[in-house]
Amino acid sequence: MRNLKTFSFLLAAGLLSVGAHAQNKSTVEGTTPLGDVTQYRTWSIGVNGGILNQTNLFHFARRGNTDMKTNAGYSLYIKNQLTPSFGIKAQYLGGKVAGNNPELGTGFETKVPYSVALSGEFTLANTSWRLYNSIIKPYASLGLGVMNSETTLIAGSAKTTNDKITKMYVPADIGLKFAISKGVNFDLGYQLNFVNKNFDGVVNGTFTPDVFTYIHAGVEFALGSPSKPYLGNSNPVATLIEDNNLRYDALKAERDALKASNGALTSRLDNLENDLKDDDGDGVPNKYDKCPNTPSGTKVDGSGCPLPEIKHETKIIEKIVTEEDKRVVDEAIKNLEFETGKSTIRTKSYESLDRVAAILIEKNFSLKLAGHTDNTGSMELNLRLSKERAESVKAYLVSKGANASRIEATGYGPTQPIATNATADGRQANRRVEFTLY
Template sequence: MNYSTLKKGLAVSFVALMGATSLVNAQETDATSSSAKVFGGRGQYRTWSLGVNGGVLSPFVAVGGSNDFTNWEPNLGYGISLRKQLGHAFGLEGNIFRGKLSGTNKDAAGGVVNGVRDFETDLAYSADIRGVVNVATVDFLRRDNSVNFFVTAGYGVVAYNPKVNGVDRKGTFGDDQDKDYIKEAYIPVGAGIKFKVSDRVSFNLGYTMHFLDGDNLDGVYAKATSKDKFSYGYAGLEFSLGSKSKPNLDWVNPLALMYDELKDPSLRQEVEALKNRVSAVEKSVEDLKKDSDGDGVADQFDKCPGTPAGTAVDGSGCPLPAPVAAPTTSTATGFETIQFEFNSSVLKTEAYPTLDKLSSVLRENGGKVTVNGYASSEGTAAYNLKLSKDRANSVKTYLVNSGVNSSQVATKGLGEANPIASNDTEEGRIQNRRVETARN
């Protein structure tokens, strides 16, 4: 391939690039306004693409390094690619390309180095798989992505036939010297820029360096520790495969897509509906908490609304019965009845004055007293009999501790017998939990 042909190829590529850029600026794409969702998964996009490319192959790379020839010649390379986009920013791509590499020592003294004048290497094939990372987009914050930058790296195998000074050694390679080509592994590292021509077509410009695991690409072992390398600068077209109704994942702008979702009228309606539901729940909670009469029981559970302020109420909001005063009727000794709490034989503090008065009478005047204990009707008769005895003994213990002789106090437990009020009501049961004293 001569320089004139190369210039024509570059000119065609330049014209194609200008045309692609014009199309990009002129087009209006609705890919990001599709029904795709940010977290909808890959199934809502086109993720496969097929590419064709052509360009210039060279035995030199942009990062420099040692070379076995002083001059290189541009040669045509061409290939195809197949890519699977795995996310907004990453994909896997398979590449196959062919071409030719050549160079000379024309700038060396006499045009020859160690008897070598030139080389020409046919690349039967070069195949690799690469990871492709979209590192940036020129208009990432705009509604429509149209320019992407990308970097690539991977692993591949190349088969080649080097000719030195025009000598073709095809059929003499390999351990048995019967192979047409040398096969070696290589690492491809590259970068490029992609222009969106339409929703299905993009125009790509790229440059890839290939680092071989060997030093025979140009047919010369110049340095024992050096490795050969070559580069491929190319232009190409890439075609998105799949349903037309789906956007190409390559060009989806996640920020723009998220903005679309936030501005989606149906989503806004859902948000408003959710707000209304939250408001309804909050109102229901407030209604549950509402307590119009301030008795501490919510209106929804208040069975006695309108209770006067300060009234003690039970769990249903109804007034508690007023404490039952001790019966005004006196025993034969004139001492009032002693009341007890439910299921308790512990003396109340309000009983102390009555018992102190009885103690004083017994200590000063002598005589005896009978203490009768009673219980309300809750529980079994046997338990209530025991409880009534415990209540009578509590009174006796108090009197004895206050100085009354133990022989002066007789106790008797009568259980549920002789109720002074009905056991069918709480008010009545409160009165029946008692001890009565009778002086003999």
């Protein structure tokens, strides 16, 4: 009896240690709360080995056979898990049970070639909202089966072997299972078997069964796709918690991504604001200011450099626009092209515009730029586009050194056509920027 207790204690400690080190999420991965049974494997097989004897926790039906003989037992089963907490299994059990009555000098030895039972197995850990782990599974089962046995009676040195008999028996099992992966369990159990005929060679009373114990340990393997967890290891609460954690992680990742995106936009905005800074207040951003830190109120050109001082002399300066000047302006008008629907000047127009800028700088002329469009599109769009194109030409001339204060840019949209808008050629003629030099 002492050896039996020691064996049981060491076996339980070993399996508890394995279960503690094997805790993971593999028994719930890939499943959803209230998910269909197709998310799981439902069939399993188990193989167990252990010890058989006539003792039990309550010491009944021992017939005075207090000298217990411990023998090896073995079993295997196939189970269909119907729900996370309940399954039906068919179990085979074999081995030998023996015991002695030291006071009478008698004993028995019963061989069990086979026994087959159908049991219902209830898994406690898969139904309790408090036991929501998905690793350690207390269970209990109760069944009904048929057993074949052959008993040998011992009286001193004499032995008498009875005929083999087949009888009904009831197996009742309690134990722990330790889920170590999606489809593998360690199994540690204590099974009482109630037999309705003379299992130990002694004829029983009407309501007095024979009892023997099977203490066992083994492994249960789920059948089916390895990618799916086993339904018998699926605790609904653990599945719910895991699903909640995944949703939380997804929301957290989305939040972090939005924060990172917001940080990038903030950095970009800071860079743009820095590009537009004008420390000396002359109207030219630092990035393009070739003469920074000009005194407040100083008139500057397009590059931010001070304009030449005008001497206050009573002197009439006559500005004469020559035919050559007019030719340069007409050529610039003729060669001026923009990107379609935009105010961006095409590079082929730069050369003629450079010559206009040179005249403005050399002769200090003033220039009026008038942007026009055809009547295609809304009035609001055309007014804005004509204004932007005139401003774009002004900006280019200022970038080449022309005096911004002497250039006026105005947009008239489609209000001043010079040709009919009913034809493509007419509309092309109406899309223009006019230069007036004075």
